[in-house]
Each structure stands twice: as structure tokens, then as C-alpha cells.
Amino acid sequence: MAVTRNSDAVTPVRSSSAFSIWLTRHANSSVGALGHLSRQPFSSLMIVLVIAVTLALPAAINVVVKNAQSISGGWENALDFSVYLRLDVSVSEAEGIARLIGQRADVESVNLVTAEAALTEFKDQSGFGAALDQLGDNPLPHALVVRPSPGNTDASLTLLQEEIGNLPESELVQVDTEWVQRFQAILDIVRQAIAIGSALLGIAIVVVIGNTIRLDIENRREEIEVTKLIGASNAFVRRPFLWTGFWYGLLGGSLALVLVQYGLYLLKDPLARLAGLYQGNITVAALDLNESSVIIGAAVFLGLFASWITAARHMRRIEPR
Amino acid sequence: MIHLDNVTKRFPGGQEALSGLSIEVQKGEMVFVTGHSGAGKSTLLRLIAVIERPTSGQVIVDKQNTRRVKRRKIPAYRRQIGMVFQDHKLLYDRPVFDNVALPLIIAGVSHRDAGRRVRAALDQVGLLHKEKQNPQTCSAGEQQRVGIARAIVTRPKVLIADEPTGNLDPELSLEVMRIFRRFNEVGVTLLIASHDISLIDRLGCRRIALEDGRLRQEVDPWQ
Numbered sequence: 011m012a013v014t015r016n017s018d019a020v021t022p023v024r025s026s027s028a029f030s031i032w033l034t035r036h037a038n039s040s041v042g043a044l045g046h047l048s049r050q051p052f053s054s055l056m057i058v059l060v061i062a063v064t065l066a067l068p069a070a071i072n073v074v075v076k077n078a079q080s081i082s083g084g085w086e087n088a089l090d091f092s093v094y095l096r097l098d099v100s101v102s103e104a105e106g107i108a109r110l111i112g113q114r115a116d117v118e119s120v121n122l123v124t125a126e127a128a129l130t131e132f133k134d135q136s137g138f139g140a141a142l143d144q145l146g147d148n149p150l151p152h153a154l155v156v157r158p159s160p161g162n163t164d165a166s167l168t169l170l171q172e173e174i175g176n177l178p179e180s181e182l183v184q185v186d187t188e189w190v191q192r193f194q195a196i197l198d199i200v201r202q203a204i205a206i207g208s209a210l211l212g213i214a215i216v217v218v219i220g221n222t223i224r225l226d227i228e229n230r231r232e233e234i235e236v237t238k239l240i241g242a243s244n245a246f247v248r249r250p251f252l253w254t255g256f257w258y259g260l261l262g263g264s265l266a267l268v269l270v271q272y273g274l275y276l277l278k279d280p281l282a283r284l285a286g287l288y289q290g291n292i293t294v295a296a297l298d299l300n301e302s303s304v305i306i307g308a309a310v311f312l313g314l315f316a317s318w319i320t321a322a323r324h325m326r327r328i329e330p331r
Numbered sequence: 332m333i334h335l336d337n338v339t340k341r342f343p344g345g346q347e348a349l350s351g352l353s354i355e356v357q358k359g360e361m362v363f364v365t366g367h368s369g370a371g372k373s374t375l376l377r378l379i380a381v382i383e384r385p386t387s388g389q390v391i392v393d394k395q396n397t398r399r400v401k402r403r404k405i406p407a408y409r410r411q412i413g414m415v416f417q418d419h420k421l422l423y424d425r426p427v428f429d430n431v432a433l434p435l436i437i438a439g440v441s442h443r444d445a446g447r448r449v450r451a452a453l454d455q456v457g458l459l460h461k462e463k464q465n466p467q468t469c470s471a472g473e474q475q476r477v478g479i480a481r482a483i484v485t486r487p488k489v490l491i492a493d494e495p496t497g498n499l500d501p502e503l504s505l506e507v508m509r510i511f512r513r514f515n516e517v518g519v520t521l522l523i524a525s526h527d528i529s530l531i532d533r534l535g536c537r538r539i540a541l542e543d544g545r546l547r548q549e550v551d552p553w554q
Binding site for chain 1: 382407408409410420421422433434437439440441442481
């Protein structure tokens with residue numbers, strides 16, 4: 011009758027493998043924990059709802075940021091800038107400069123807008139056609155529209171603009187798209203804020219689940235004492251509570267997904283209308299499989315973590331008297 | 332099988348529940364511990380179940396010195412001993428069957444495999460027909476028998492019982508004792524705390540009388 015190494019095994023009971031015993035125990039307590047939750051449906055639902063809303067919040071903001079990013083990502087390609095050449099630069103000189111800049115590795119293409127072309131366009135679009143005809147000389151300079159190659163970083167872009175601006179023929183480099191970069195920077199801040207917020211909300215979930223499980227343990231104190239008295243290990247009495255935490259996480263995470271997807275579904279029509287007004291083509295990206303599994307995985311992890319630390323703390327204190 | 336050697340148990344207040352007690356229970360014996368409340372009967376059983384640890388001296392159960400049973404190993408140790416309590420310590424949120432099956436579930440036996448053994452145990456205490464009932468709907472005598480079925484379902488070699496007939500009338504008490512007797516006949520070692528001396532005398536078992544934590548007398552009807 012030596013105490014066996016596996017602290018839960020009873021030698022004379024039967025000869026099943028340790029693995030099948032382990033599996034049986036977990037199957038028993040997972041179903042048992044689910045049954046326990048279903049016997050108090052209202053309070054279980056409340057907890058699941060709290061977890062779901064807490065998770066849905068950062069997930070929803072994340073979706074908004076993701077979509078904003080993909081929209082502004084379209085603009086990022088248009089980081090074109092204009093280079094106005096000095097008035098005394100001739101067309102052929104301008105063509106030469108355009109060719110020179112176009113050969114750079116960090117430049118995708120250069121488009122030369124001659125003074126004449128610019129004037130014609132300006133006459134057509136401004137409505138000052140007649141007034142401009144009065145001008146003897148064309149007051150506009152030749153201009154280059156430079157499109158940097160996609161591999162550029164913010165720093166290399168600045169350098170490129172500086173180098174072109176330092177050419178003797180160039181008068182002015184005008185960057186119209188700085189606001190896109192600012193927008194990206196704002197999105198970065200929002201994303202970091204979400205990360206911090208998510209961490210705080212994660213702590214909130216751990217506290218909520220932990221507290222629920224603590225109450226549950228108190229309510230079942232007598233049961234725990236009796237089972238320990240007849241030979242249950244800490245692991246055995248802890249197991250149902252771990253499963254309870256697991257189910258809270260899984261159900262809460264799944265409900266959070268449903269909430270976010272339903273919210274996006276509600277937003278679909280207004281966004282389509284908005285896109286129509288801008289003649290744009292906005293498609294709303296929902297949560298993909300990866301993000302969905304991250305949300306559910308995080309919820310399950312938080313549930314297990316919360317129940318683990320709570321159960322570990324309280325189980326040791328409940329000993330038969 | 333159960334061996335106490337000069338065991339003293341002193342509680343934090345300085346009060347001594349057992350003072351230098353030495354007793355010996357042979358394998359296959361059925362022994363009663365008697366004495367007034369506070370004489371140390373419960374403490375003796377609690378030391379055997381490692382609910383308490385002795386302040387000094389040795390408690391050896393089936394060659395295992397309880398002093399050397401580490402905290403982590405206590406559950407495995409307890410599963411080798413059947414325990415019956417005066418207040419039954421049943422779980423009232425589940426039927427009789429589940430109560431009796433609990434030690435098997437703790438040991439990792441599946442529900443299906445446990446069924447046969449649970450019914451055998453219930454049959455031995457004459458409660459096979461009550462397996463689906465809640466223990467609350469059972470009488471005190473029946474609840475105690477459920478507790479006994481739970482204690483023997485894992486077929487322990489040692490069974491300890493603390494005032495198992497404390498709440499029962501004489502007739503039910505005798506019935507419970509007869510059940511214990513039957514286990515004893517198949518080789519289970521029993522140590523039973525009781526103050527019902529007339530009942531014990533009818534059973535003709537060895538009796539250890541405690542007084543203030545000390546051995547007062549030993550009565551062996553066979554000597």
C-alpha cells in the first residue's frame with residue numbers, strides 16, 4: 011500500500027493508463043462545469059456578457075483602425091511631390107533634369123508638366139481664361155511631379171526631397187501629402203492606446219472571472235472539504251473551477267465576436283452610402299480568421315489564468331477540519 | 332496495521348488531547364476506542380487520517396509513518412483509508428449513487444466502470460434501491476449507510492469510523508455495527524470510536540478506553 015507516485019492514482023482500482031485516467035477526469039469536470047453554469051443561467055449569462063462587451067470594445071476599435079489604415083494606405087502610394095523649376099530653366103533643360111531624377115533608385119517615375127501645359131490646364135479649369143489671355147508672358151514655371159518608389163521610408167523621402175530641392179534648377183519642392191503621414195501617425199497612437207486599453211480591460215476580465223470563481227469556491231466550500239477528506243488532491247478540486255474559467259472565456263470571446271461582426275453588419279449600409287457620396291469604393295474589412303482566433307484565444311487564456319490563480323490561492327486554504 | 336507509539340498531540344493553546352499514547356491494532360482486527368467526549372477519541376482518528384499531525388511520537392498505518400507523508404501525498408494516503416463520520420459528510424446536491432461513486436471518480440475511474448462497484452457497495456449496506464435518491468430524503472440510518480458504502484467502495488484495507496452510531500437509535504446502531512462486522516470478516520481492519528459501551532460489549536470486540544488523552548484500560552474479551 012505504498013503511496014504511488016501519481017498523487018491521484020489508487021493502485022487497486024484498475025489498470026487503465028495514466029493518460030486515459032487524466033482524460034476521463036477532464037471530460038468529467040469539463041461537462042460538470044458546463045452543467046454547473048447552466049444550472050444558474052442568469053448569473054452565468056451576466057458574466058459572459060461582461061467578458062464579451064469588455065473584449066468587443068477594443069476589438070471594434072481595432073477594426074475601425076484597420077479599415078482607416080487600409081483606406082489611407084491607398085493614399086500612401088500617392089506620396090507624390092511637386093518640384094517647381096526656376097523660371098529661367100528651358101524646356102529641354104527641364105526634360106534633362108526629369109530624366110536625371112527619373113534614373114534614381116528611390117524614384118519610381120517623374121512627370122514633366124511644362125509651363126505651357128500648366129497654363130492651358132489652368133485656363134481650362136480656373137475660368138480665368140480670358141483674363142489670362144491678356145498676359146504677355148507665361149508666368150508659370152515648368153514643374154516635375156515626382157513619384158517616389160514604394161520602398162522609401164519617411165527619412166529617405168525627406169532626404170530625396172532635400173536633394174532635389176538643392177539642385178540649382180529647382181525653385182521650390184512642395185509636399186502636399188504630409189497630412190497622410192500625420193494621419194498615419196495618429197493611427198499609430200490610436201493603435202498603441204488600444205494596446206494599453208486592452209491590457210487594462212484584460213485585467214478587468216481577470217478580476218471579474220476571478221471574483222466569480224472565488225464566490226463559487228466559497229459556496230462549494232463544504233463540498234471541497236468533504237472531497238479533500240476522502241482523498242481528493244488540490245488538482246482534483248481545482249479542476250472544475252479551471253473548466254468554469256475556460257467556459258467563461260470561450261463563451262465570452264465567442265459572444266464578443268458576434269457583437270463586433272453584428273456591429274459591422276449594421277454599419278455596412280451607412281458606409282456604403284458614404285462611399286457613394288465620395289464616388290469611392292469602400293469595402294469594410296470584418297474580423298478575419300486570424301483576428302477572431304486571437305480574440306477567442308485571449309478570452310480563453312484570461313479565463314483560465316483568472317480561475318487558476320483564484321483556485322490556487324483558495325484551494326490550499328480549504329482543508330478538512 | 333495501526334500502530335501508535337508514545338503519541339502526544341498538543342494544540343496551540345497548550346491543551347493536550349493525547350499524552351504519550353501507545354496502541355496497536357493488528358491486521359484484520361476490529362477495535363473500539365471508547366471514552367468521554369474530550370478523551371481524545373476523535374484526535375486519535377484524525378491523526379490516522381492525517382487531518383492532524385502528532386506533536387511527538389509516531390503514527391504508523393500499514394507500515395507508513397504518517398510523519399513522512401508529505402503534504403502533497405496526503406490525498407493519495409487518504410484514499411487508502413475508508414472513513415466514516417458521525418455527521419455522514421455526504422454531498423446533498425447529488426444523488427446517493429454519485430456520493431458513493433465520488434472516491435472512484437477521484438481515483439479517475441470512469442462513470443461506467445464505477446457503476447458496478449458502486450452498486451456492489453450499496454448492495455452491501457442494503458441500499459441498492461435508493462441509488463437515485465437524494466441523501467436528504469433518506470433517514471439518518473440510511474445516510475450513515477451511504478457514508479459507509481462510500482468508505483468501502485474503493486475496498487480499503489483500513490476503515491476508521493468516528494461515532495458512526497452517534498445519531499442513531501439502538502436498533503439502527505446495531506444494524507450499522509453488523510455491517511462493520513461483515514467487512515471485518517472479509518479482512519478489513521477497523522478502528523471505531525464510540526461511547527456506546529453496551530453495544531460494543533454485545534459485539535465482543537477489543538476495546539481501548541481513553542481518559543484525558545491517556546490509555547485507561549484495554550478490554551479484550553478473548554483473553
